[in-house]
Amino acid sequence: MTLASEVGAALVRSTCVALFAAIVAQFLETFFARTVNPFRRMAWCLLLAPFLIPTLMVGYHYANVSARLMDEPWLRQLLYSALLCLKLTPIAVVLLYFVPRGLSEQAAHCLRLTQHGGSRSVVTAHGHRTRRSASLQFFLLELRTEISIWLLARGRATATAFVLVFLFAFADFELSSQLGTENWTVVVFDAHIGGITLAESFRWIALPLLHQAALVGLLLVLLWSQKFDAPQSPSFSTRPRHAVGALSWSYLLLAFAVGAGIPLGSLAKGAAAGVPVLGENTSFYKEITAGLIFAAGGAIAAYWLAGALTRRLNTKRSSAVWVAACVPGFAGALTLSLCVLALFQLPPLHYRFFDPIRLPWAFAWLLLPFAVLMRIALRVTRPASASRLAELMRSGGGALRARADEILWRLDRRKHYGAVALLFCWAYYDLTASSLLAPADMPTAMARLYNFTHYGRITGLSALILVTIAAPVALAFVLAALRSIWSRWRYV
């Protein structure tokens, strides 16, 4: 297939994935808003797991399934699209959950009353109409009302979620390359075989980039005009309808099983027998450490930058600044990495001295859109009065200060730590940027693992993948535990 036809196919696929995510997110957003803890927390875990599980692991598990579907290209595409749906739907749900409704439920109810009253009078006035045509007209008017209510309440947020998911699905390379499915990214890579100049390679990505740019433009307008606020809860305490609840739990369990549980389970099964291999690969731990360091640098930089950019929320100027700063991240890991690589080939940046900063630099830009969204989400859900009181308490000094620190941690800082930890894991799990930008003498474990997966299912490999994947999560937990110990020590 040609690049143009692959771009066309990717446009169709990404549209389907984004549509799926946008529709499912409507239901799940309501479900989350009306579910209480601890069930809500459990539901979040199930939803986010397929997004957080590294693509490498999912691709590693489903590569063999995809190879067996060689005779059924449609099923192969379906498998790829389904995995993309499971991975990207959480983005749409998170976005819808944190963007407030443009219309409150009370306002929507009033609108319904006025519209329905009007529609009944229209039907009565045309007494010559048959009962059937009258009820049809009534149905159409009701439908129109519901559509306009939905557009007012959720239209813009849904459009934003749709575009965001579309962009991620369109730019995917890792999953399609592991599953061996055709994609425009694969065609672009093939174009590089035998060596072409960077200018030529950009000529190759011009067509897809054009589509991406158009959508990024649309996304920027949508985000720019978006107001962020705490989730409204007019009827959040009411339980979701039985059918919605059952369907939502079914989806969440299925998504978790297919997108995370099964790949993780199969890996763990093989890993147990491969534990002795871990002792033989000592250099591997050095590569894990390198990955952790670069990811930490990138995550902290992204979160710091996001904090600076979103200091003043909901003003047109500040929105324009943070939205513009997110553009490189929306371009995807491949495009961004190629740009960073080109930048660091220019004098004076081409010196070896600058090599180690290329990767955290790229990570920071790549993570910035997520960091901004998390900053905004935490800002609008922050218990401002309680935090202010704790800050005042902190000025008391001594034991009071330590207690205030603990309260602040529980109220606010813990969430920031969680956000940085999440960004840190994303950066660590990235493959494309790591492969292209890590210094030659400090390779990262994820790039190395990708090389290993070439050999398919080797017992030792499962153990190595499991250790590599667990490393950032374990580190995040260890740091949290250390903080807790330190905090107790301060009290004593």
Add this chain to the structure above:
Amino acid sequence: MKSNPLAALLRVLLVVAVAAIAFALLRWGWHGGHDPLIVYCAHDSVYAESVLRQFERKTGIPVAIRYDTEATKSLGLVELLVREKSAPRCDVFWNNELLGIMDLKEKGVLQPYKGEGYNRIPATFKDADGYWTGFAARLRVFILNTKKVEAKEEIVRQRLEGGDLSQAAIAKPLFGTTLTHYSVLWHLLGGEAVKQWHHNARARGIRELGGNAQTMRVVADGVCAIGYTDTDDFFVAKDESKPVAMLPATVGDGRTLCIPNTVAIIKGTRRQQDAQLLVDFLLSAESELALARSQARQIPLGPVDESALSDDVRQLRRWAERGYPLTDLGAARAACLQWLKSEYVK
């Protein structure tokens, strides 16, 4: 309070500068303050790692390795070396085939070296001027699913020569050893014959996959009956007890395709002496035997103790003796690749 944009910019620049210095210091300390010998390695890390670590143990010279990955196919090591030509990062390049390194010689990226390792390798597997040297080879083979097809040359030839090819698989010929295979055919039969053969195979439904490993996988799992792959991939399936057998893929009058690893020193290296030591080590009988004993069962090209070789490797060595000469394939590869790109990349 209004923020000053210039002050904010200066703050960002300061943070970037501090981060750059911190990461540079970290990198310096990463190898205990020693500047490591940097090796770009296109050979699979599961096999290359132990050989290079053995070199480290033996000489005390720290080695930092950058491996090739499918993910960086767009910027594979050969292309990266060309891009870094003016400010090279790499000292020694260990390639897993030969055509890429011939290309690097043409582009002036390599520097010649004829050490003791060079002398023990037969002339058909090394550059006459010493720009690169081959070692530890693999063969192009047919992998056969024994539940679907009998492992006999005659039967395989019949299945490939006429009729439906939907049960046969091959990697996309744009890269790797499949490109070498095509280049040999181009050199031997001429461009037109290769184009005809290729179009004919596609018309008869041959399955084209992303790489040799995928080809091996579909045959091992019984999706296809026959596949073109390399010996190292075949042995992965064999060691997994899959129902597979192999036969050498031949060209012309029964010549096999024996594709060596290659090693070269990069022009402009700052570690001349260490680079030469590593090249000699890789070309030694010790390294060739280590690679022969690995799961990939690579074929030693220089003289080694035959009794130290497994039956598998001894058989491969016999097949390799009938190898097609690959040293003057440069022009055929360039022409073939240009045509293939026009076929696949549109």
